[in-house]
Amino acid sequence: MDRDRFEKLALEHLDAVYRMAVSLTRDPGEADDLVQEVYARAFRPGTIERFEDRADGGEVGGMRSWLFAITHNVFYTRIKKAKRRPTPVDEFFGEEGRERAPDEPPPVFDRSGLDWEQVDSRLKDAIDDLREEYREVLMMWGVDGLKYREIAAIMDVPIGTVMSRLHRARKILADKLLGDPDAAGELGVTGITRRMEEKERTA
Amino acid sequence: MSEHGAKQDAGQDAGQEGSLAVRLRMAADGELDGALLESLETHLERSLEDRARIQFERELREAVGRVMVGANAPDALRARVSQIAEASRDADSAPALFQEAAPQDSRDEAPAPERMAPLTRRTSFWTRREFVGGLAAAAVLALASVFVVRMAGITSVPLNAQQEAYRTELVQHVAKEHQRMEDPEAASRKLGMHEPAEVEAFFSEVIEAPSGAVKRLIESTAECVFSGAGNCHIPGVDGAAAHVMLRVKLGERTAPVSVFVCPDPGQLPMKVGETYVIDTDACGMGTSRVLAWSDGKLLYVVVSKATAKACPSVLTRLGRKSPGGRL
Numbered sequence: 001m002d003r004d005r006f007e008k009l010a011l012e013h014l015d016a017v018y019r020m021a022v023s024l025t026r027d028p029g030e031a032d033d034l035v036q037e038v039y040a041r042a043f044r045p046g047t048i049e050r051f052e053d054r055a056d057g058g059e060v061g062g063m064r065s066w067l068f069a070i071t072h073n074v075f076y077t078r079i080k081k082a083k084r085r086p087t088p089v090d091e092f093f094g095e096e097g098r099e100r101a102p103d104e105p106p107p108v109f110d111r112s113g114l115d116w117e118q119v120d121s122r123l124k125d126a127i128d129d130l131r132e133e134y135r136e137v138l139m140m141w142g143v144d145g146l147k148y149r150e151i152a153a154i155m156d157v158p159i160g161t162v163m164s165r166l167h168r169a170r171k172i173l174a175d176k177l178l179g180d181p182d183a184a185g186e187l188g189v190t191g192i193t194r195r196m197e198e199k200e201r202t203a
Numbered sequence: 204m205s206e207h208g209a210k211q212d213a214g215q216d217a218g219q220e221g222s223l224a225v226r227l228r229m230a231a232d233g234e235l236d237g238a239l240l241e242s243l244e245t246h247l248e249r250s251l252e253d254r255a256r257i258q259f260e261r262e263l264r265e266a267v268g269r270v271m272v273g274a275n276a277p278d279a280l281r282a283r284v285s286q287i288a289e290a291s292r293d294a295d296s297a298p299a300l301f302q303e304a305a306p307q308d309s310r311d312e313a314p315a316p317e318r319m320a321p322l323t324r325r326t327s328f329w330t331r332r333e334f335v336g337g338l339a340a341a342a343v344l345a346l347a348s349v350f351v352v353r354m355a356g357i358t359s360v361p362l363n364a365q366q367e368a369y370r371t372e373l374v375q376h377v378a379k380e381h382q383r384m385e386d387p388e389a390a391s392r393k394l395g396m397h398e399p400a401e402v403e404a405f406f407s408e409v410i411e412a413p414s415g416a417v418k419r420l421i422e423s424t425a426e427c428v429f430s431g432a433g434n435c436h437i438p439g440v441d442g443a444a445a446h447v448m449l450r451v452k453l454g455e456r457t458a459p460v461s462v463f464v465c466p467d468p469g470q471l472p473m474k475v476g477e478t479y480v481i482d483t484d485a486c487g488m489g490t491s492r493v494l495a496w497s498d499g500k501l502l503y504v505v506v507s508k509a510t511a512k513a514c515p516s517v518l519t520r521l522g523r524k525s526p527g528g529r530l
Contacts, residue, residue, distance in 0.1 A: 018276035043291035142267030
């Protein structure tokens with residue numbers, strides 16, 4: 001691949017990389033900075049050959065996945081270097097260590113009254129409250145439509161970890177959207193049902 | 204995902220390929236096929252609730268997509284990324300001998316010599332045309348460096364393409380960060396350390412900077428007030444870096460001056476003890492004034508607005524002599 005084509009291809013994914021950076025940093029200024037470093041690395045001398053070797057070596061994903069992998073690594077390297085991130089409570093107590101896809105089924109309810117228009121604003125708040133590793137996986141899954149395998153390759157984690165994080169992120173969102181009876185009523189969701197699930201299990 | 208793949212990946216990692224809940228989510232995500240999908244479909248024919256669960260998961264995914272899609276990259280960022288591409292293109296066209304070996308992938312953090320080692324062990328590397336060209340270019344650069352140009356007492360130091368690209372990247376980054384700190388909200392987020400003891404501890408533990416220099420840097424006086432510090436990133440630097448913001452008195456007003464301190468990546472040809480003026484015009488950042496020096500271990504970069512002329516007082520504060528070189 002010649003340099004012009006490589007650059008053109010990389011720049012085609014600038015919006016996706018920027019969105020990923022915003023999702024990780026939650027700050028447009030920092031996202032801007034992160035994106036510049038990602039592209040500075042992507043355009044370093046010799047990377048075209050490396051990129052091609054990577055594709056020839058059967059690694060999952062194309063240019064976008066490659067840029068996402070750089071974004072992921074630059075972001076988490078910065079966090080590591082900063083050494084100032086407090087340990088989240090659930091991580092401290094070992095919740096994060098349970099990287100298994102939980103056996104809990106998705107919620108079930110009568111969808112006929114669900115108004116997704118109203119859901120969106122609540123969902124946005126709920127996503128904003130998520131930790132970056134959940135937002136990151138949701139972004140690749142929900143916006144970019146990547147497969148588990150691609151996300152796992154980008155994050156350099158086992159596919160089970162991706163499934164687990166996705167499950168947990170979705171569960172947090174569903175709980176926030178549906179768990180509060182008042183909010184559920186406001187959203188037009190009826191019949192939600194932890195109780196139903198419990199009944200099912202006991203049955 | 205194929206049946207085999209699903210079992211091998213999801214199953215082994217999650218340890219529960221037989222879980223209906225896992226398969227429901229995988230089906231909603233289009234990750235199931237083959238016999239696993241067939242068996243689930245058979246189950247779904249009998250379970251209205253599980254069909255609803257799958258439908259909910261799909262709609263949730265669509266909603267997440269809608270909500271998270273966000274804004275496109277701003278035009279200014281697009282322009283800067285294009286500049287990075289241009290600067291890198293120049294570096295890429297330089298002889299391969301001078302190029303830092305790019306990482307195998309972004310996770311490869313090994314130093315350049317180690318990354319280069321497998322390549323340089325091959326005989327073919329030493330017979331490459333680029334190497335011969337590189338050798339010739341090295342000779343030319345070595346000769347050129349002898350004929351340094353002295354202008355107004357400041358020696359211009361010749362840079363090769365890679366050094367120029369790094370200088371541009373560094374200057375654009377620090378100038379932009381300095382400018383970004385004009386926004387009080389951004390400054391309060393980034394420069395969260397205000398207590399001298401906290402800043403000294405950060406410099407000592409994370410940056411490993413000499414405590415005397417740090418004390419001088421953050422000591423508030425009538426002419427210069429320390430307004431905050433925080434950790435930051437500097438291009439090409441593997442270790443942590445610090446961004447210190449000072450306000451220097453200039454007549455009736457004060458001007459912000461940023462001081463960045465980080466492990467010296469050794470990418471610029473700086474003599475220890477010499478202070479350098481960076482050619483910000485050549486970096487497309489002519490509205491900024493940037494000075495830099497290395498103590499052999501740490502790189503210091505001072506940034507202010509070109510019109511502020513506040514840098515000299517920071518040099519005095521840090522016991523530095525006037526710039527003797529230009530990069």
